Amino acid sequence: MPERVLEIHALSPLLFRDGRPFSAADGSETAARSLPLPLPSTLAGFVRTQIGLAMGKGFDYEQLQNLHGLQVCGPLLIRGSEILLPAPRDAVIYKKGDKPKVMKLRPFIPPEGAGCDLPEELQPLQVTQDVKPESGYNFWTAKDMERWLLGEDFVPEKIPGLPTETRVHVAMDPQKGKAREGQLFSVAYRPLEMGKSPEDYQPASLRVRLSLPNGQVPVPIGHLGGERRPVAVEVKESLSDSWFDCPKSIKEHFAGLGKGAKVRLVLATPALFAHGWKPAWIEKSGTGEFHLPRGLSKVKLKLVAAAVGRREPVSGWNLRQNRPKAVRWMVPAGSVYFFEVEDGNPADLLESWLRPVSDNEQDRKDGFGLALWGVW
Amino acid sequence: MIYLLSISIGPVQDFITAARRTADLYAGSQILQELSKVAARYLANNSVELIFPADKEADGANKILAQVDGDPKGLAEGVKKAVREKLHQLWKETIDKLSQEYRSQIDQSRAEEQLDHFLEFYAAWVPLEKESEYSSARLAVERLLAGRKALRDFSPTQQNDDGVPKSPLDPARAAVIDPRQWGEASVRLEGGGYRPLRIKPTEYLDAISLLKRCYGALKSDKVVDTHIMARRSWQPEAEPDERYGKEDDHIQEPQPYFAILVADGDRMGELISRQDNREAHRQLSKTLDEFAQKAREIVPKYRGFMVYSGGDDVLAFLPVNRAVECAQELSETFRHQVKGTLSAGIAIVHYREPLSISLENARNAEKAAKNGGRNALAVALHTRGGTPVTVVQRWADLIWDELLAAYKNHKIARGLAHELYKLALEWQDEMLDEYLYKEAQRVLARKEARELKIPRPVSYRKQLLTFVEQLIIARFLSGIKEEETHAGTGT
Numbered sequence: 103m104p105e106r107v108l109e110i111h112a113l114s115p116l117l118f119r120d121g122r123p124f125s126a127a128d129g130s131e132t133a134a135r136s137l138p139l140p141l142p143s144t145l146a147g148f149v150r151t152q153i154g155l156a157m158g159k160g161f162d163y164e165q166l167q168n169l170h171g172l173q174v175c176g177p178l179l180i181r182g183s184e185i186l187l188p189a190p191r192d193a194v195i196y197k198k199g200d201k202p203k204v205m206k207l208r209p210f211i212p213p214e215g216a217g218c219d220l221p222e223e224l225q226p227l228q229v230t231q232d233v234k235p236e237s238g239y240n241f242w243t244a245k246d247m248e249r250w251l252l253g254e255d256f257v258p259e260k261i262p263g264l265p266t267e268t269r270v271h272v273a274m275d276p277q278k279g280k281a282r283e284g285q286l287f288s289v290a291y292r293p294l295e296m297g298k299s300p301e302d303y304q305p306a307s308l309r310v311r312l313s314l315p316n317g318q319v320p321v322p323i324g325h326l327g328g329e330r331r332p333v334a335v336e337v338k339e340s341l342s343d344s345w346f347d348c349p350k351s352i353k354e355h356f357a358g359l360g361k362g363a364k365v366r367l368v369l370a371t372p373a374l375f376a377h378g379w380k381p382a383w384i385e386k387s388g389t390g391e392f393h394l395p396r397g398l399s400k401v402k403l404k405l406v407a408a409a410v411g412r413r414e415p416v417s418g419w420n421l422r423q424n425r426p427k428a429v430r431w432m433v434p435a436g437s438v439y440f441f442e443v444e445d446g447n448p449a450d451l452l453e454s455w456l457r458p459v460s461d462n463e464q465d466r467k468d469g470f471g472l473a474l475w476g477v478w
Numbered sequence: 479m480i481y482l483l484s485i486s487i488g489p490v491q492d493f494i495t496a497a498r499r500t501a502d503l504y505a506g507s508q509i510l511q512e513l514s515k516v517a518a519r520y521l522a523n524n525s526v527e528l529i530f531p532a533d534k535e536a537d538g539a540n541k542i543l544a545q546v547d548g549d550p551k552g553l554a555e556g557v558k559k560a561v562r563e564k565l566h567q568l569w570k571e572t573i574d575k576l577s578q579e580y581r582s583q584i585d586q587s588r589a590e591e592q593l594d595h596f597l598e599f600y601a602a603w604v605p606l607e608k609e610s611e612y613s614s615a616r617l618a619v620e621r622l623l624a625g626r627k628a629l630r631d632f633s634p635t636q637q638n639d640d641g642v643p644k645s646p647l648d649p650a651r652a653a654v655i656d657p658r659q660w661g662e663a664s665v666r667l668e669g670g671g672y673r674p675l676r677i678k679p680t681e682y683l684d685a686i687s688l689l690k691r692c693y694g695a696l697k698s699d700k701v702v703d704t705h706i707m708a709r710r711s712w713q714p715e716a717e718p719d720e721r722y723g724k725e726d727d728h729i730q731e732p733q734p735y736f737a738i739l740v741a742d743g744d745r746m747g748e749l750i751s752r753q754d755n756r757e758a759h760r761q762l763s764k765t766l767d768e769f770a771q772k773a774r775e776i777v778p779k780y781r782g783f784m785v786y787s788g789g790d791d792v793l794a795f796l797p798v799n800r801a802v803e804c805a806q807e808l809s810e811t812f813r814h815q816v817k818g819t820l821s822a823g824i825a826i827v828h829y830r831e832p833l834s835i836s837l838e839n840a841r842n843a844e845k846a847a848k849n850g851g852r853n854a855l856a857v858a859l860h861t862r863g864g865t866p867v868t869v870v871q872r873w874a875d876l877i878w879d880e881l882l883a884a885y886k887n888h889k890i891a892r893g894l895a896h897e898l899y900k901l902a903l904e905w906q907d908e909m910l911d912e913y914l915y916k917e918a919q920r921v922l923a924r925k926e927a928r929e930l931k932i933p934r935p936v937s938y939r940k941q942l943l944t945f946v947e948q949l950i951i952a953r954f955l956s957g958i959k960e961e962e963t964h965a966g967t968g969t
Contacts, residue, residue, distance in 0.1 A: 120649060121644050121650075122645075123643055123644065123680065123682060124646075133831075133832045133834075191628070207628055212622060213604075214605075215481070216602075216604040216605065216619075216622060217550070217551060217602070217603055218601060218622055218623065218626035219551070219554050219555075219558075219599070219601040220626055221631055224629065226602070226622060226628070226629075227625040227628040228625055229622075229624040229625045230621075232617070232621065232747055232751070286862060375634075376634065377633070377634065378631070378632045378633040378634040378635075379629070379630070379632050379633075380631075408628075409628040409629060410628075410629050410630055410631065411630060412489070412632075413630070413632045413650060414650070415644070415648075415649045417644055417649065420641075423641070425640075426641060426643050426644065426652075427640065428637065428638075428639050428640040428652075429639060429644055429649065429650060429651070429652055430634070430635065431632060431634060431635050431650060
């Protein structure tokens with residue numbers, strides 16, 4: 103099954119629910135907020151639905167099992183035709199005078215006597231400036247990310263991400279045909295477009311990568327996210343122009359690395375790990391064990407430090423049982439793990455480039471924890 | 479060996495701003511303060527010298543800096559344990575005020591799981607060999623703490639919540655109650671009597687939110703909610719007791735607005751860095767605590783309600799027509815006491831708008847004041863359904879008084895703003911500024927408030943728009959009592 107890239111275009115602003123209950127009813131939350139990007143599982147579910155519809159075999163148990171087994175990698179945010187990635191958390195952008203600067207956070211061993219309460223004797227990251235981070239640097243271009251992964255010093259382009267468009271709705275009284283007293287609710291949608299001002303707005307879209315079973319083409323129109331907002335699906339013909347493949351520069355750099363190399367994992371989508379913030383596969387890395395994320399069974403890694411943001415929840419609605427799913431806590435996208443290679447060929451790690459490295463196999467199939475690799 | 483130990487307790491955001499009602503908000507800030515005091519007391523009782531806060535009983539410090547003689551790691555662990563235990567103790571004490579009927583309906587094991595995972599605690603320490611190295615040691619310990627906080631470690635959650643709705647305040651936690659059974663629930667007050675929790679059938683509260691709701695109800699004689707605050711712009715004497723037990727009654731337009739004020743000191747990091755010894759830093763901590771105490775006296779003078787005041791931070795609710803005056807007095811007091819400048823944001827918001835969103839609006843206003851060069855006041859108007867309007871001005875350049883007076887005395891009505899707005903919008907950029915200025919003056923000359931100063935032309939269209947925005951906001955700040963029908967025509 104050859105892999106394809108699907109591009110999803112919004113036909114109206116979208117809503118990516120954040121897990122909060124929401125309705126126009128009195129006393130509940132009357133404002134729905136949207137996540138900056140849909141969760142990987144939301145997109146995986148959407149893509150599987152479109153393929154299931156195209157197959158026309160209905161959604162019986164067996165068919166569902168097959169669809170669930172489909173590996174979907176994504177989403178990547180696209181501006182025009184450019185790939186954007188969540189900002190890495192080991193970069194702090196701040197202003198000195200009027201100029202933006204970058205502080206690179208790197209692990210360090212505190213001087214004699216100094217210490218902190220990090221778990222498992224991890225090293226803290228070295229803060230060299232007393233600054234407040236500038237907001238708005240939420241996404242980086244793939245080109246900037248490549249340079250960052252190689253350890254270059256530069257200020258990335260400022261890309262805040264998708265704008266928010268808040269619309270206020272009223273609840274209608276169907277009998278009287280007028281708005282109900284006091285029953286306002288607002289929804290903060292995400293239009294898929296980006297730019298500094300309406301004049302230079304560029305269309306944005308979402309991409310996922312997957313193998314289409316038997317060359318099936320997904321149904322081109324569907325609904326994505328909350329409030330059944332319509333989207334169009336386009337199959338991209340050229341894989342390598344549409345996806346962020348591991349750049350040559352990084353491949354070359356990794357080819358020159360050996361035992362003791364210092365490598366960095368940056369998450370391009372949120373990840374789910376068995377130990378909460380910490381991947382359980384670290385202990386098993388390099389043991390040749392099956393069922394590990396790609397490449398990791400061949401390379402033994404030692405965790406030195408990490409820059410991980412606050413946990414983010416993922417739950418959702420179980421449509422089959424018509425009830426809420428259990429909540430799990432994700433490591434946010436952009437989190438960074440600093441490793442030392444203890445054994446094996448570091449270049450093998452690149453097998454998991456933009457492939458999922460979550461611990462659980464189904465989470466990987468849903469696209470949680472797409473990996474980017476760099477050095478430090 | 480002597481060390482500097484720095485501790486940070488959180489999550490502040492979750493404690494304070496994740497709230498549906500004013501009482502929740504107040505409860506969150508009070509609980510955070512109680513926990514911080516436990517931390518400060520634990521250190522003080524272990525012969526540690528506190529630097530910030532200087533006094534173990536000072537309010538509002540979720541950050542602690544102390545000088546330690548001995549084992550900083552062990553002390554940090556001790557503090558963490560004491561704070562965790564206190565949270566569980568608060569939960570137990572508060573939940574005990576519910577009747578057995580309701581207590582038994584709480585999913586206790588899920589509640590324990592949520593309480594266990596709620597607190598964030600970070601600590602760092604560095605040796606302090608000589609007093610003369612205080613400044614550099616302090617800098618080093620704060621940087622080390624920041625470097626430690628890059629990793630927000632958490633363990634996986636086991637809430638056993640398949641099929642259970644999530645909390646509207648933090649969807650990372652599932653409900654511990656079925657709110658449909660809790661409509662009549664109440665808490666037992668210290669002096670006898672009961673107070674209803676007023677849990678609505680859709681309020682799927684998690685343990686932290688339920689703790690805040692019960693804790694807030696126990697203290698609800700102190701809490702002034704958004705509804706009462708909106709009323710106070712025309713009924714300054716309105717008190718929370720008046721609507722005890724009552725459901726929200728409706729306030730007609732254009733009155734249902736109140737103000738949220740968020741303020742904090744400018745460049746506090748630099749100010750702290752300038753303290754080159756422990757004693758000077760302790761003195762600064764005291765000064766900040768004195769300001770916080772003063773602030774707690776100032777806000778009620780304007781019929782406001784102090785939600786949180788600690789160090790240089792202020793979060794308060796105010797009647798719309800007193801908010802600017804109150805902000806000015808806070809700024810003056812800060813300047814005199816702390817010898818620094820304050821930036822403040824005021825958001826004018828609807829009392830029925832979800833509190834979390836209104837608080838975000840207020841925080842954004844404060845950010846606008848900081849981005850506008852600090853030492854400034856930003857006022858943001860968020861009407862329901864309208865586009866938000868924000869005006870930022872340095873304290874020294876504020877011109878609200880004049881506009882407010884003109885509205886109060888019915889010298890202008892809302893029509894003026896809209897007339898000028900239309901004019902500014904239709905004006906083409908290549909047309910002469912001077913003509914626009916003259917035209918604006920002509921419009922104004924027809925009003926009673928013809929002596930109102932409108933800004934002189936320099937890239938005039940933009941200036942006029944800012945002025946118009948100010949006019950629109952001023953109408954709300956003046957605490958309009960009713961829709962004006964005939965004011966401002968000069969007839």
